[in-house]
Structure formats: C-alpha cells, structure tokens
Amino acid sequence: MSLIARHLEANGIPTVIIGSAIDIVEHCSVPRYLHTDFPLGNPCGKPYDREMQLDITTQALDLLENASATNTTERTKHIWSENNEWRGNYSKVADSNREHLRLKGEKRRAQQTEIKASGESRAPMIS
Amino acid sequence: MLEPDIQQNNGSEGLAVYDVPYMTRTRDLYRAQGYEQDYRWAHFEDTPFTELKKPLSESRIAVITTAMPDTETGRSQRQVYSSNCDPIPESLYTDELSWDKKATHTKDVASFLPLNQLNQLKAAGRIASIAEQFHSVPTDYSQRNTMEKDGPDILKRCQEDNVDIALLVPL
Structure with a gap:
C-alpha cells in the first residue's frame, strides 16, 4: 500500500496512510x-467503537492538511x-509450532507451484 | 524476550509496550516455513510530496483498502476492484491478508474502511465529497506487480473519479 501512496503522490494526488505496521511503512518511506x-486488522479503530473510529479518521485528515x-x-x-x-504473540516462531510451520511452508510451496502452472502471476504475502 | 531490533514506542514505560517489528517477525516466519531467501521489503531514500491544491473542505477524497470485495470473484481473484461506497458494504474479504487473527477480527468494516467516518466528516463540512467508489488493491509478494500494474491502475481510477486527495488503509 505504501507503494500505491507513493505512486499517487508522485502523480499529483496528496495521500495519507492509516496503518498499524510502522516499521514496514517507514522503511518504504511515504x-x-x-x-x-493496534494488532494488525483495525487501523481505523477498535471494532464497533464509533467515537474512536471517527477520531482516528479526523486525525488522518488533519495530518493530510497540516503536514508541511x-x-x-x-x-x-x-x-x-x-x-x-x-x-x-504475532507470528511467533517457537519450538511448539516449528514443525507445524515447516509443514505449512511445504504445503504452500506446492500451492504456489500449482498457481504458477495455471498462469496466475500473483502470490499473496504469507501469513 | 524482545527482539534486538525493536523500535521503542514513544512515551512507553518499561518493555511491555513496543512497536512490533513486523519485518523481523515476517523474516523469521518465512525462514521457519522453509523459504531460503529473505523477503526484501520495498525501500526508498527519496519520498514524493504533493501539497494540497485546495482546502480540505473543497476536496474530493478517494479511499483505498487492501481488503477484497466479499464476492465469489473477490474471494478467488486477487486484483484491483472498485466498489460502491453507498451503501457501505457490510463485509469485505480479508481472510488472505496478514492481520492478527488471534487478537482481533474484521467483522466491523468501519475498523479498517473509514466510509462511515468520512460520511460524518463530509456532513460536518470537513471534506467536500467522497468518490462514488472505493478501490481494493491486493497485497502482492511482487513489488513489480504493485508498482507497474496496480499503482497506475489505481491512479487512473482516481483521476477518472476527479479526486483531490486519497486515504489509504492497509490492514
């Protein structure tokens, strides 16, 4: 998404990102x-907390307006x-799930081979 | 135990609060899944910047999400989609995205697609209008796909919608 923001901005459309992975966004530079x-999934505020959600979107617009x-x-x-x-806890790798992750990776690589064989060129990030 | 490259959260006290190092976690996860080559996150030294051309109160806004439409096509084909902002969709397809499925959920669309909030801000006069459609862009392992296909595609859709500003929300 950072790449999309950069592309829009470079072509004359000011952008603001609301996100929860600060290291990834700042590494890209936006x-x-x-x-x-927050945990990944609710960058616009906690589920069903309308007041918080409005506050966050308001802050994003303020940032869009005020960043110099x-x-x-x-x-x-x-x-x-x-x-x-x-x-x-997020994406934790530990002895307790190491074998599970190894098998998951094997399964995923088999799926990726199938996807490639079908001519599809898009692979999602793994999770 | 904390990872060595954590970025300390401003204002935090003690070590309970820190910015989760997602790049490190993802690298370790990929390795644990048997991938031999580490993923290289996009990185640039320079950053474009465009100033607002008109006040926010006169601006038309686009909304862009990484969630896909919750339709048969949206669930099976990862590509750019445009969907109506009105009515606000009751659900979006997020299963394939890397969000924290243990800590939270994505059943409340407003927690990641701020259309309800923007409608309120429009009613209050903070922005002039919202584009009729919001756009879904797939997260993609290939940065080339994003930069050469999806970026230009989203830009074209934004230009056709005559938007002045864009709000992007990755999950």
Whole structure:
C-alpha cells in the first residue's frame, strides 16, 4: 500500500496512510502516515467503537492538511489494551509450532507451484 | 524476550509496550516455513510530496483498502476492484491478508474502511465529497506487480473519479 501512496503522490494526488505496521511503512518511506498502535486488522479503530473510529479518521485528515514536509508520521492517542501480550504473540516462531510451520511452508510451496502452472502471476504475502 | 531490533514506542514505560517489528517477525516466519531467501521489503531514500491544491473542505477524497470485495470473484481473484461506497458494504474479504487473527477480527468494516467516518466528516463540512467508489488493491509478494500494474491502475481510477486527495488503509 505504501507503494500505491507513493505512486499517487508522485502523480499529483496528496495521500495519507492509516496503518498499524510502522516499521514496514517507514522503511518504504511515504509522505504522510498515521500510526495506530493496534494488532494488525483495525487501523481505523477498535471494532464497533464509533467515537474512536471517527477520531482516528479526523486525525488522518488533519495530518493530510497540516503536514508541511514528506515523511511525516503521527501516532493516534489510542491504546489497544492494558494487556500487551498481542505484541509478542504475532507470528511467533517457537519450538511448539516449528514443525507445524515447516509443514505449512511445504504445503504452500506446492500451492504456489500449482498457481504458477495455471498462469496466475500473483502470490499473496504469507501469513 | 524482545527482539534486538525493536523500535521503542514513544512515551512507553518499561518493555511491555513496543512497536512490533513486523519485518523481523515476517523474516523469521518465512525462514521457519522453509523459504531460503529473505523477503526484501520495498525501500526508498527519496519520498514524493504533493501539497494540497485546495482546502480540505473543497476536496474530493478517494479511499483505498487492501481488503477484497466479499464476492465469489473477490474471494478467488486477487486484483484491483472498485466498489460502491453507498451503501457501505457490510463485509469485505480479508481472510488472505496478514492481520492478527488471534487478537482481533474484521467483522466491523468501519475498523479498517473509514466510509462511515468520512460520511460524518463530509456532513460536518470537513471534506467536500467522497468518490462514488472505493478501490481494493491486493497485497502482492511482487513489488513489480504493485508498482507497474496496480499503482497506475489505481491512479487512473482516481483521476477518472476527479479526486483531490486519497486515504489509504492497509490492514
């Protein structure tokens, strides 16, 4: 998505990204980025929390309007929960799931071979 | 134990709160799945910047998501789609995307597609209008596909919609 933002911006359309993977977005380098420090999936706010969702989109528009230079990052004020276990759990590789992941990789490579054979050139990121 | 390259979250106290190092996690996950070559994330030294051409209150906005339409085609074919903003879709297809399926869910579309919010901001006069359609762009292992196919495709759709600004939300 960062690449799309860069392309639009380079062609005259100002952009702002709302996301939750700050390392990936900043590594790519984008004009304006609003970071929601949540588990991936709900960058616009917690499910069904209409007040928070409106606040985050409002902040994104403010950022779009006020950023005076490229690579401008802001953070929302919202926190996911007092419990931060999700940070360590995401895509965790441990002895307990190593064999499962190895088998998953094998299965995926077989699928990728099938996809290629069918002429499809698009492969999603793995998860 | 924390990974060595974590980026400390501003204002955090102690080590419970830190920015999740997704690039490191993804690299380790790929390796654990038997991929021999590490994924190379897109990286640029320069960044384009375009100033707003008119006030937000006079601007028309485009919305772009990585979620696909929740239709038979959207679920099976990864490509750029445009879908009506009104009515707001009750669901979008997100199963293939890398979001945190243990910690949360994507049943509330407004948590990742801010059309409801933008409708309110439009009613309040913060923006002039919302493009009639929002766009879905697939996440793709191939950055070339994104830069050479999807980027120009999305730009064309935005230009046809006469939008002034764009809000992009990756899951």
